[in-house]
Amino acid sequence: MIISYTVFENGYQLGGCMKKVISLLIIATMVFAMIGCGATDENNTNNVSLEVTDTEKVVNIYTDRHYDTDQALYDTFTAETGIQVNVVKAKSDELLERLKIEGEDTEADLVVTSDVGRLYRAQTEGLIKPFVSETLKNNVPENLRSTEDFWTALTVRARVIAYVKDRVDPMALSTYEALTEEAWAGKVVVRSSTNIYNQSLMASFIELNGADNAKAWAEGLVANMARVPEGNDRDQMKAIVAGEGDVAIVNTYYVGKLLNSSDEYEVEVGEKIGVFFPNQETNGTHINISGAGLTKHGKNTGSATLLLEYLTGEKAQSDYANANYEYPVNANVEPSELLQSWGTFKAQEIDLSVLGAFNADAVKLLNEAGWK
Amino acid sequence: MKKIIKGFSPLFITSSLIILMILLPTTTLIKELFAEKGIHWDHIQNFLLTDYITNTLILVVGVGVITSIIGTFFSFVLSHYEFKYNTWLFILLFLPLAIPPYIAGYVYGGIFGYGGTIEKIMRSLDLTPFHIDFLSMGGAIFIFSVFLMPYVVLVTRSFFTKLPASYFESSRLLGKTSLQTITKVILPLSRGAIIGGTVLVVLEVLNDYGLVKYFGIQTFSTAIYTTWFGLGDISSAIRLAMILMVIVVVILTSEHLLRGRKRVSQARATSKVNEKKKPSALIKGLFFSTFSIYVTVSLIIPIAQLSVWSKMALDRVVLRGLTETIVETVLLASVVTVLVIVCGIVIGNFNRLIRTKLSKFYSRVVIIGYSIPASIIAVAVMTFFINTDRTFRPIYQVLGLKNTFLMGSIAMLIFALTLRFMAIGFNSIESGYNKMGIKYFEASTLLGKNSLQTFIKVDLPMLKPALVSACILTFVDVLKELPLTLILRPFNFDTLSTKVFTYAGDEMIHEASVYALIIILISAVALVALQSVLKEKKK
Numbered sequence: 001m002i003i004s005y006t007v008f009e010n011g012y013q014l015g016g017c018m019k020k021v022i023s024l025l026i027i028a029t030m031v032f033a034m035i036g037c038g039a040t041d042e043n044n045t046n047n048v049s050l051e052v053t054d055t056e057k058v059v060n061i062y063t064d065r066h067y068d069t070d071q072a073l074y075d076t077f078t079a080e081t082g083i084q085v086n087v088v089k090a091k092s093d094e095l096l097e098r099l100k101i102e103g104e105d106t107e108a109d110l111v112v113t114s115d116v117g118r119l120y121r122a123q124t125e126g127l128i129k130p131f132v133s134e135t136l137k138n139n140v141p142e143n144l145r146s147t148e149d150f151w152t153a154l155t156v157r158a159r160v161i162a163y164v165k166d167r168v169d170p171m172a173l174s175t176y177e178a179l180t181e182e183a184w185a186g187k188v189v190v191r192s193s194t195n196i197y198n199q200s201l202m203a204s205f206i207e208l209n210g211a212d213n214a215k216a217w218a219e220g221l222v223a224n225m226a227r228v229p230e231g232n233d234r235d236q237m238k239a240i241v242a243g244e245g246d247v248a249i250v251n252t253y254y255v256g257k258l259l260n261s262s263d264e265y266e267v268e269v270g271e272k273i274g275v276f277f278p279n280q281e282t283n284g285t286h287i288n289i290s291g292a293g294l295t296k297h298g299k300n301t302g303s304a305t306l307l308l309e310y311l312t313g314e315k316a317q318s319d320y321a322n323a324n325y326e327y328p329v330n331a332n333v334e335p336s337e338l339l340q341s342w343g344t345f346k347a348q349e350i351d352l353s354v355l356g357a358f359n360a361d362a363v364k365l366l367n368e369a370g371w372k
Numbered sequence: 373m374k375k376i377i378k379g380f381s382p383l384f385i386t387s388s389l390i391i392l393m394i395l396l397p398t399t400t401l402i403k404e405l406f407a408e409k410g411i412h413w414d415h416i417q418n419f420l421l422t423d424y425i426t427n428t429l430i431l432v433v434g435v436g437v438i439t440s441i442i443g444t445f446f447s448f449v450l451s452h453y454e455f456k457y458n459t460w461l462f463i464l465l466f467l468p469l470a471i472p473p474y475i476a477g478y479v480y481g482g483i484f485g486y487g488g489t490i491e492k493i494m495r496s497l498d499l500t501p502f503h504i505d506f507l508s509m510g511g512a513i514f515i516f517s518v519f520l521m522p523y524v525v526l527v528t529r530s531f532f533t534k535l536p537a538s539y540f541e542s543s544r545l546l547g548k549t550s551l552q553t554i555t556k557v558i559l560p561l562s563r564g565a566i567i568g569g570t571v572l573v574v575l576e577v578l579n580d581y582g583l584v585k586y587f588g589i590q591t592f593s594t595a596i597y598t599t600w601f602g603l604g605d606i607s608s609a610i611r612l613a614m615i616l617m618v619i620v621v622v623i624l625t626s627e628h629l630l631r632g633r634k635r636v637s638q639a640r641a642t643s644k645v646n647e648k649k650k651p652s653a654l655i656k657g658l659f660f661s662t663f664s665i666y667v668t669v670s671l672i673i674p675i676a677q678l679s680v681w682s683k684m685a686l687d688r689v690v691l692r693g694l695t696e697t698i699v700e701t702v703l704l705a706s707v708v709t710v711l712v713i714v715c716g717i718v719i720g721n722f723n724r725l726i727r728t729k730l731s732k733f734y735s736r737v738v739i740i741g742y743s744i745p746a747s748i749i750a751v752a753v754m755t756f757f758i759n760t761d762r763t764f765r766p767i768y769q770v771l772g773l774k775n776t777f778l779m780g781s782i783a784m785l786i787f788a789l790t791l792r793f794m795a796i797g798f799n800s801i802e803s804g805y806n807k808m809g810i811k812y813f814e815a816s817t818l819l820g821k822n823s824l825q826t827f828i829k830v831d832l833p834m835l836k837p838a839l840v841s842a843c844i845l846t847f848v849d850v851l852k853e854l855p856l857t858l859i860l861r862p863f864n865f866d867t868l869s870t871k872v873f874t875y876a877g878d879e880m881i882h883e884a885s886v887y888a889l890i891i892i893l894i895s896a897v898a899l900v901a902l903q904s905v906l907k908e909k910k911k
Contacts, residue, residue: 060863066874068690086863089874093601094747094859101754105761105776107863121604192588194598230507230588232879235485242486242503254879262684262882265487360412363602367419372588 058084059303062099063112064092065154065290069323077310083303092118099127099295109298110307112154114290115196117203119151120356128293133305139312140329144289147351153289154311155326158345159201160285161276162248162255164240168274175279176205176286179247180220188221189236189245192229193366197251201286202366203358207350208283211365218369229372234258234266241269251288256325256338277345284348288355290326387722390715391734394791397756398740401610401748405618410608412599420595427509428578428592434513435520435577440570442517442662443524448558449659451532454648459906461663462529463899466844468670469522470895472852474582475872475888476519478881479674480506481586482681489677507587515583518670520573523796526845527569530804530838531562537646565803567627572742572799572845578616579745582854592616593745606751613748620743625736675892678885685882689875693866694890701867702894704786705850711790712797712846713839720801721831724810735802742795746855753788753860754779785860792856793849797842804838840902847902848895868894 063070066089074085088095092113099106099122111128113119122128123146130149137145144153161173172183179188191198205214226245236248237258258270277285292311294304310316314332321328322336334340446465450458471479483489484506494501505511535558543553559566581593592612600609651659715738723735741749757778761768768777778784812834816826832839854869861870868891875884 066878068874071690088861088863088865089870090858090861091877094750094855097606097751098754098859101751101758102776102779103758105758105779107776107780192585194585194590194594194602196601199602227505228588230505231481231485231586234879235481235507238486244486257879262688263487263681265492269487360603360605363598364412364415364419367415367598372590 056300057082057303058086059109059300059307060086060088060107060298061110061112061307062088062090062095062108062295063110064090064095064114064118065112067324069319073311073316073320074307076316077307080310081303081306083306085307096122096125096127100125102297104297106295106297107299108295109300109304110292111295112290112292115200115355116151116153116289116291116352117196117200117356117359119146119291119293120353121359122293123148123150123353124356127296129296129298129301131294131305131308133309135309136305136312139309139317141331143347143349144329144352145291146293146353151291151293152308152312153291153329153352155290155321155324156287156329157289157326158252158277158285158287158347159197159249160252161278162237162240162250163274163276164246165272165274168246170274170276173247173276173278175282176201176249177217178278179249180217180224184224184247186224186226187246188224188248189226189239190221190229190249191232191236193363193371197233197288198249198371199359199362199366200288200355201249202362203355204286204348204350206358206361206365207354208348211361214362215365215369218366218371222369222371237273238266238269241272252327252339252342253325256336259338260325275342277343279348280346284346287347289329289352383718383722383725386718387731387734390719391737393787394737394740394794397749397752397791398744400752400755401614401744404607404610405614407607407611410605410611412603412605412608413611415603416595416599416608416612420590420598424590424592424595427590430509431512431516431584431589431591432574432577435516436570436574438513438517439521439524439573440566442666443521443569444528444559444562444566446521446659446663446666447525447528448532448554448562449651449655451529451535452646452649453651453655453659455651458648459903462525463896463903464667464671465525465663466522466848466899467892467896468519468674469526469845469848470852470892471519471670471674471888472582472854472869472872473515473519473576473580474586475876475881475884476515476674477507477512477583477586478876478884479677480511480515482881483673483677484511489680509589512583512587512589516573516577516580518666520576521666521670523572523576523845524566524569526841527572527800527803528562528565530800530841531565531807533837535646540646564806568799568803571624571739572796575620575739575742575795578620578743581745596745596748600747610748610751613744617740617743621736621739624739628732628736675889678889678892681882681885682889685880686886689883689886691886697866697868697871698890698894700865701851701869704782704789704867705847707786708789708793708850709797709843709846711786712793713801713842715790715794716797716801716842717835717839719798720805721827723802724805724808725813735798738798739795741791742793746792746853747859749788749792750856750859753784753791757784757787780860780862782862782865785857785862785865788856788860789850789853792853793846796845796849800838800842800845801835804835808834837906840906844899844902847898851891851895851898 071087074087077083078085088108092115095111096118099108099111102108111122119128128150131152132149136152140152144156145151161176161179163170163173178184193199202214202218205217209217227239231239233250233254234257236250237254240246240248252275255270255273255275258266258273261267261270279285292308294301298304311320312330314330317328317330317333321333325336325338327335327339450461450465455461484504486503491501539557539561540553543557548556579593581597584591584594596609596612599612600606719734719738723731758776761776761779765775768775808831812830813826816830817823821829852869854873857867858870858873868887871887872884872891875881875887
C-alpha cells in the first residue's frame, strides 16, 4: 500500500520523467507477461540435460492417500534407507493435472491414487513410465499391476453388498444384477453416481456384460432405489440399519471403519451389517485398488522404485492395508482378522485398466440411466 | 483536479498492473471459450445441464434472498441501535464464517442422520425418534444461508456504520416514520453494499462442490467436475466454468449499469454522524430472538457437536507438527490479507477518482478470481507459473536457481489465493469508498495536502470500518480455504484446512473436527484483535 502510494505521490510531482520510467516498467511487465503466456514446451528442448541420477536421496510424491499410516510408513522408510520422502496430498484428478502442466519440469517422482481409473488416465496421457523391478513383480500378483508395468496396486478394496443381518437372509442375495429384480424394489440404497467407486463398478459391467446390459442394470437399480442417492458409504449402511432399505452397495473398508469408529452408534451399525460378496457363482466381485506409478519425468526413479518395493513388501503391507481395513496386495501377507472373518472371495477377472478405459462411458451411461 | 489524475497517473499504472496479473492467468481459460467443442459436449448439454441449472437457481435464489434479508437486518440494527455489547454481538455474527459449509454439512448431517444426536436425545427421553432428511435441497439452503450470511453482515456493516445524521433528519422533517425512513431512504442507498455482500454469498454457493456432493444435489459445479473428473474432459469443464463466469459478470455489470448515476456519497461539509439510538422494546425483542436463534444454529450447535466428536476421536488424531501448521496457516493468511487489501485500496481508489469505462471495467475484473471454481483457477495459475519459469530459465541458470523456481513454490500459492480473494476484499473496500465519495478527497487536495497525506489523514480513517471488514473476510477465508491450497501447495506444506480434509475427505469427520475447532478458535482470536483496532479509534 505504502509503496503504491509513494509511487503515486512521486509521479504526481515529478511529472514527465517519472511517467516515462513507469511507462517503460509497464511495457517491460507486459512483454514478460506475454512471453509468460505464450511460452510452450518447445522452450525446453535446448536445455541442459536433466540429471537422472539419484544422488539426492529423496522421493517426491503426489498422493491421493491421506491416511496417517502412510506418513508413518514413509518415516520408517526414511529411517531405514536415509531417503527423504516429500509429499503433496491432494485429489487424484488435480494432481494429474498438475503433473501434466509441469511436464518435464515436474519434481514429483511418484504418483499415488486411490483408484485404478486415474492410473490408467495417467498412463494414456503419458504422465507415468514403466517400472523395472523384479522385487515389485514378486510382491504384487500379475492381475493387480499394469500389463506393461506402468502402475502397481498398493492395496485392494472390494465393492460388496452390505445387508442388515437380522432382516435379510444372505441366501436371498446372489449377484449385483439380481438387485434389479422385483424382490428388491424400494430396498436398495447406494451413493451418488458422481462417486468414482460407482463409476468403476459400472465400467466393470461394461467390460463384462456390454454397454447395453450395463445401462439396463443401472436403470433397474435406479428403479429399485429406496431413496435418491445422498451421503457417503457410511451413511448408506446407517440408512439400511435404520430401515430405509435392506441392502447397500459399499466398499468393504467402510464396514471396518464403522466397526472401529470412535462413535458407539457407528460400531452398533457395523455390528448389524453383514458383508456379502456378490457374483461368486458368475463373474466375481468387483474390486478396485489404490496404486502408484513412477512419473515419466521424475528425477529420482531409483529411490521411488525402492519406496514402491518397500510399500508392497511383507513388512509394510500388513500395516499399509490393515490400517484402512483394505486387502493387502502381497500374497504372503494375511488380511486382518476382520477381513478374514468375511471369508475369501472370487474377484472379477478383468484387466483393471478397463475400469479407466471405460470410465467416461460409465459416467455417460449412469447419467442417461438417471442415477443421480 | 481531474486532469491531474487522468492519463498515465501512477494510480492508473498500479491498478493496471494488478488487473493484468488477474487477467493473464485467466487468458488460458478464456481461450477455451472459443476452442472447439470437446467430444463430450453434446452429452453434457443433454444430460447434465437442464436439471443442474434448475437446482443451481433454486439454491442461489434461496440462499441469496435469505442471507440478504437476515444479514442486512442484523447489520443495520447493530449499526443503528445502541446495545450493551455491540462489538461482541458483531463478533458472534461473524464467527460462523470460520466453519466451512462442507464441514457444517457433515455436522448437521450427523445431527439429523440415523443414530445422530437428535435420535440419541429422543431415545434417551424414551420418545420414538423421527427422521428428517437433512441431506436435501432444504438442508443445503439452510447450511449455506447460515454459514455464509456473515459476508452480507460484514460488507453492509461498513456502509451502515457512521451514516450521516442528515439522512434521518431530512427524512423525519419530510414526515416519514422511522420505518419509512429505513425502507424508502436507507435501504435504497445501501443497495450497492447489500448486493456486494450477497454476490459473495452467491459466488460461494455457485463454486461449492464439497457440500452439494455430500448432499447429493446436482448443481452447475457438479456438471463441471463430472466433466473433468468423470469424463476426463478438462477442456469442456473449463468451458462450462467460463460460461458460468460470463453469466456472472454480465449480471453484475448490468446491475451496476442499472444503478448508474444513483451514486450517493455522504460527503457534506457539515456531515455529522448519526448517533446510535436506544432500541425500542419491539426492536430489542425482535433482534434478540432472531439473534439467539442464529447464534444457536450457527455456533453453539456446531461447536458443541464438533467438540463431542473431537473428544471421541482425540486419541486417534495425529497432532504432530501442530504448532508448525498453525504458524504456517496464520502467516499465509496474513500475507494474503495484506496483499488483498493493498490491491483493493488501489483499484477502489482508482475506480473512485477516475470514473471512466476503464475503471468500471477494472472493478468488474476483480471479481473474476471469485467467480470461477477454485480448481479451475488452480489450473490457470499453474500454467501461468510454469510458463513464466520456462521463460526466465536462462536467468535462473545464471543465478543458480532451480528450474521450477516459482512453480510449486509458496509464492504461487500466495498469488493464487490473492487472485481468488481479491473480490472479497474489494467488495468491502468498494462499499466503503462508495459511501465516502470523492468530495473529501477534493477538499483535502484543494487545501494543499498531497494524495499520500490525504490518503493517510482523510481516506484511511473513514475507510477503516471497510478495511477491517475486508481483513476479517480475507483472513478467515484463507484459513478455511481448501481447493487451491490442496493442489498448489509446496511439498510437506500443511494448513489447518488441509488437515481437516485429510480426515473429512475420507469420511472421518470425528477426527477432522479437532482441526476444524482450531480454525474456529484462531478465527475468533483474529476477529477480536481486528475489532479492537476499530474500538481504539472510537476513543
